[in-house]
Amino acid sequence: MKRLIALASFGLATVLPSFAQHTEQNHGYRFEQLGTMLRTPNVYRTASGAPGHMYWQQQANYVIDVELNDDNQSIKGSETVTYINNSPDQLTYLWLQLDQNNRSKDSDTPKVTESSIGPRMSMRALEGILWHSDDHDVKIHSIKDASGNPLHVAINKTMMRVDLPQPLKAGETFTFSIDWSFNITDRVGFIGGRPGYELFPKDGNYLYTMSEWFPRMAVYSDFEGWQNKQFLGSGEFALTFGNYEVRITVPADHMVGATGELQNPEEVLSSTELERWKKATQTYDNPVIIRTQAEAEALEKKKASGKKTWIYKAENVRDFAWTSSRKFIWDAMAVKLGGKDVMAMSYYAKEANPLWEQYSTRVVAHTLKSYSAHTFDYPYPVAISVEAANGMEYPMICFNYGRPDADGTYSEAIKNGMIGVIIHEVGHNFFPMIVNSDERQWTWMDEGLNTFMQFMAEQEWDRNFPSRRGPAHAIVPYMRSEKKYLEPIMTNSENIIQFGPNAYAKPATALNILRETVMGRELFDYAFKEYSRRWMFKHPTPDDLFRTLEDASAVDLDWFWRGWFYGTEPVDISIENVSWYKLDNRTPKEKKAAAQAEAERDETYVSKEYNKKDVPQTVIEADPATRDFYTTYNPFTVTPEDEEAYKKFMASLSDKEKAILNKDLNFYEMTFENVGGLVMPLIIEFQYADGTSEVERIPAEIWRKSESQVTKVFVKEKEVVRFVLDPKRETADIDESSNYWPRQYQPTRFELFKGAGGVRGASTGDNPMKKAQKK
Known part of the structure; x- marks a missing residue:
């Protein structure tokens, strides 16, 4: 409906906004500063989000000898740990992680996992209930100090306390050794998990991915003390930086990464492999194959006797992982x-070809370049991708999936899934292997940040890459979930119901919204780089991230952290009403004519039409005595007084006021309702009658004085025919039907079909490559 704004005696006063009182009980809550919700700044962590001038962290150096038994799938090892107490505290004991005990017979993981019986049960689901782990816990054979004296220990499931013979003072070092062994688990079997072996029945060979394989020092930090929370499977690892020298003894024909x-x-x-390796270190455009598929297949068929020991060194890493198999093909290339130069490389069995030979190492190289551009230059000398029907990350090495069908064909989904997981797992070198957050407590600090980085790298790989996580609209199904299935991002890792959406997708989406919509790319990219650089090789907390992004950008984001990270409310903003106004700049004659036309329209109704026939004569028409001044008075006649008042008003206007008056502006008063609760910027597209359009962006702070409903007037020279809220789907609005004015309704389509569906559990994915080969 178009309304006219009457001309006031001094021009445009009537378009000033109203300052009505707001009485919502929750007024201002969403824009309150986080305050005491964050840790108090101190000499270790500043209010700006940077490490303080007295920041410290511990160091643990390892010398390890380990031997793989390929006959019975077990390992035994000896390690010497040198622990450096850089804290100002005196320590009376040390805590180490025994993550392999998560797979023991007495593990808490199956005990605290809900289970039920359905009418149809897979063998894997049933075995998960039975949980008959065949003695896979770590066997600690001895723990001694540097003089060979036994140390007292206490093992509590996945954590081991080493009691020190005397307190370890600030600045002191303690060296001790551990002998241990365990039976390796079948990671594709019912226990599953990150580390273990995979048996290839056709050729009888194993592929080992060894992680969480040795007693590892837990983190002792300024903000938490010892991080000795039990490992239940979801909350991953908080680990201490150090230097490693590892001697890995395996069958002589195995390849080790x-x-x-x-x-x-x-x-x-071999001399041939060594020559190819040297060539790879000088090759930057295409991977060099160091052990070929034909060579690997020959080794599969005839197992060699004897052993070899591979020696690896790594500096300033928080963990160490390795892989071993005689099945491996190996390729590598250098990246500037x-x-x-950094060596990007891949290890994979023939079952992964041709997909891996074409893509894996190229994706590793791309990931290093993309992440480095957005954070800091990758500091390590190597980055490895291993095909292991898995997905898990460790410093400089990761295990990934993406195996074609037996005939070598693959679907596009398999290819994109492989590329996505390689980007993700290689990207974990940055978060949390270098920016070393506490995964046991905050999964989102590594998975969420890394998923955000993955999204950018995927789009830089292929403009049409089908990224599952990152775009705002992709999080909408999760944000629509029932409240009982939602918890804030700031929830402990083991307590999350929808783990992927909560810890991976929602924080990644939030960061993408910050970058694209709230802060803009220039401010966000600078601030995110600052966070990454500040906390390289250190232990950041969520507070450090929140504070740094604000500190480096001058953007107050407390409302954003409160809503997206501490809350579960969804984004659902509705255009509730639009009123159209125009300045009334008509002459008295035009105004009276318009008023007369409107009055005549109002006086035209059905009864009046029928009475022209049914009432031949009214009283007024029949009796002159009933007539008076008003019988013939015409209120729509323009009087000399009207003309004079109009001339005086026009003469009083300045040139600027006349210009405004003559522009014939359109005033659109829009009312927005915050239905979902999560405040966000208002992004409005105005579609004009001439076919053009424009977008205006109103910061989220418009909600600061009224968090449930706001009204805003927009002045346009052109006539608007449609208003669209969030036209590019930037805010994760869960109900887009209310984002249009006038409302835009579209039918929900349903499909007509005949016959039964596919067999339960059978793949219905499309593989055009296989179809093309059959032609």
């Missing part, structure tokens, strides 16, 4: 980063 740099290539590689 590991964290760090190989120290004895002349001893473990920050003035130095």
Whole structure:
């Protein structure tokens, strides 16, 4: 409906906004500063989000000898740990993680996992209920100090306390050794998990992915003390930086890849492989195959006797992982980063070809370049991708999936899934392997930040890459979930119901919204780089991230953290009403004529039409005595007084006021309702009658004085025919039907079909490559 704004005696006063009182009980809550919800700044962590001038962290250096038994799938090892107490505190004991005990017979993981019986049960689901782990816990054979004296220990499931013979004072070092062993689990079997082995029945060979495989120092920090929360499976790892020297003894025909740099290539590689490796270190455009598929297949068929020991060293890493198999094909190429060369490489069995040979190492190289551009130059010398029907990350090495069908064909979904998981797992080198957050407590600090980075790298890989997580609209199904299935992002890792959406997708989406919509790319990118650089090789907390992004951008984001990270409310903003106004700049004659036309329209109704026939004569028409002044008075006649008042008003206007008056402006008063509760910027597209359009962006702070409903007037020279809220789906609004004015309704389509569906559990994915080969 179009309304005219009457001309006031001094021009445009009637378009000033109203300052009505707001009485909502929750007024201002969403825009209150986080205040005491964040840790108090101190000498270790500043209010700006940077490490303080007295920041410290512990260090643990390892020398490890480990031997793989390929006959019975077990390992035994000896490690010497040198623990450096950089804290100002005196320690009377140390805590180590025994993550392998998560797979023991007495593990708490199956005990605290709900289970039920359905009418149809898969064998894997049933075995998960039975949980008959065959003695897979860590066997600690001895723990001694540097003089060979036994140390007292206490093992509590996945954590082991080592009691010190005397307190370890600030600045002191303690060295001790551990002998241990365990039976490796079948990671594709019913226990599953990150580490273990995979048996290939056709050729009888194993592929080992060894992680969480040795007693590892827990983190002792300024903000938490010892992080000795039990490992139940979801909350991953909080680990201490240090230097590693690891000697890995395996069957002589195995290929080994590991964290760090190989120290004895002349001893473990053939002369041909060594020559190819040297070529790879000088090749930057295409991967060089160091062990070919034909060579790997020959090794599969005839197992060699004897053993080899591969020696790896790694500096300033928080963990160490390795892989071993005679099935491995190996390729590598160099990547220029920050003035130095980094070796990108892949290990994979023939079952992964041709997909892996074409893509894996190229994706590793791309990931290093993309992440480095958005954070800091990758500082390590190596980045490895291993095909292991898995998805897990460790410093400089990760295990990924993406196996074609037996005939070598694959669907596009398999290819994109493989590329996505390689980007994700290689990207974890940045978060949390270098920016070393506490995964046991805050999964989102590594998974969410890394998923955000993954989204950017995927789009830089392929403009049409089908990224599952990152775009705002992709989080909408999760945000629509019932309240009982939602918890804030700031929830402990083990307590999350919808783990993927909560810890991966929602924080990634939030960061993408910050970058694209709230802060803008320039401000966000600078602030995110600042966070990444500040906390390289350190232990950040959520507070440090929140504070740094504000500190480096001058954007107050407390409302954003409160809504997206501490709350569960969804975004649902509705255009509730639009009123159209125009300045009344008509002459008295035009105004009276318009008023007369409107009055005549109002006086035209059905009864009046029928009475023209049914009432031949009214009283007024029949009796002159009933007539008076008003019988013939015409209120729509323009009087000399009307003309004079109009001339005086026009003469009083300045040139600027006349220009405004003559522009024939359109005033659109829009009312927005915050239905969902999560405040967000208002992004409005105005579609004009001439076919053009424009977008206006109103910061989220418009809600600060009225969090449930706001009204805003927009002045346009053109006539608007449609208003669209969030036209590019930037805010994760869960109900887009209320984002249009006038309302836009579209039918929900349903499909007509005949016959039954596919067999339960059978793949219905499309594989055009396979179809093309059959032609």
